[in-house]
Amino acid sequence: MRTLQIYLAFFLGTLSILSPAQSNDKIKAELQKQLGANVQIKSISPSPIPGIFEVVANNTVVYTDATAKYLIQGSIVELKTGTNLTEQKEDELNKIKFTDLPMNDALRTVRGDGTRVIAVFADPNCGYCKTLEKNLLTMDNITVFTYLIPILSADSTVKSKAIWCSAEPSKSWINWMTQQVQPTAAKADCVNPLDRNLALAKKIGVTGTPAIFFSDGTRIPGAVSKETIEKKFAELTVKK
Numbered sequence: 001m002r003t004l005q006i007y008l009a010f011f012l013g014t015l016s017i018l019s020p021a022q023s024n025d026k027i028k029a030e031l032q033k034q035l036g037a038n039v040q041i042k043s044i045s046p047s048p049i050p051g052i053f054e055v056v057a058n059n060t061v062v063y064t065d066a067t068a069k070y071l072i073q074g075s076i077v078e079l080k081t082g083t084n085l086t087e088q089k090e091d092e093l094n095k096i097k098f099t100d101l102p103m104n105d106a107l108r109t110v111r112g113d114g115t116r117v118i119a120v121f122a123d124p125n126c127g128y129c130k131t132l133e134k135n136l137l138t139m140d141n142i143t144v145f146t147y148l149i150p151i152l153s154a155d156s157t158v159k160s161k162a163i164w165c166s167a168e169p170s171k172s173w174i175n176w177m178t179q180q181v182q183p184t185a186a187k188a189d190c191v192n193p194l195d196r197n198l199a200l201a202k203k204i205g206v207t208g209t210p211a212i213f214f215s216d217g218t219r220i221p222g223a224v225s226k227e228t229i230e231k232k233f234a235e236l237t238v239k240k
Contacts, residue, residue: 060090115141117214161194
């Protein structure tokens with residue numbers, strides 16, 4: 001019995017030698033080894049649940065145990081408040097500084113007084129982008145900055161150039177996305193921001209279209225409904 005007590009004391013003492021940072025580094029190294037180089041683990045930190053660690057990988061939040069044996073996907077929800085802690089953390093990770101967006105590289109569409117502002121990253125051959133554009137058509141008092149990012153096909157690049165280089169780019173965009181009106185082919189010498197837009201999308205982690213950004217820097221991916229966008233605008237108004 002005495003021998004067991006001495007062993008446990010030694011074992012626990014050894015564990016205490018490792019600082020929290022060192023422990024996190026060990027978990028990160030082991031997890032990185034198992035997940036491979038394609039996954040960028042940005043941070044490891046204790047979660048609100050004892051023995052479970054929060055892992056930020058490729059701007060997504062997952063969880064693991066202290067030995068990095070298991071990977072847990074899903075949300076941690078604080079029952080007392082109903083707060084989805086995982087979603088909250090991912091929202092923070094994916095935030096941008098809206099005022100840093102290069103507005104001159106986007107199509108600009110204004111309806112009503114234009115006071116409610118969003119930025120949308122979209123591909124002209126993206127079906128979900130077309131659905132979103134139809135939803136936006138029903139909204140008033142809104143300014144939409146659309147960044148053309150041709151990521152689906154070579155034809156997406158052709159269409160993006162044609163739309164950007166047309167006499168009325170925003171109108172050409174809406175006509176194509178909502179009515180399938182083909183834009184006139186772009187002139188060979190027409191200068192466009194497509195390469196810059198693609199670089200920007202990569203920098204801020206846009207990997208699919210559409211991606212919507214609001215004035216507070218938060219993002220919502222996908223062809224969300226008018227109601228979802230209106231709800232977010234209402235939240236921003238309350239914060240002001």
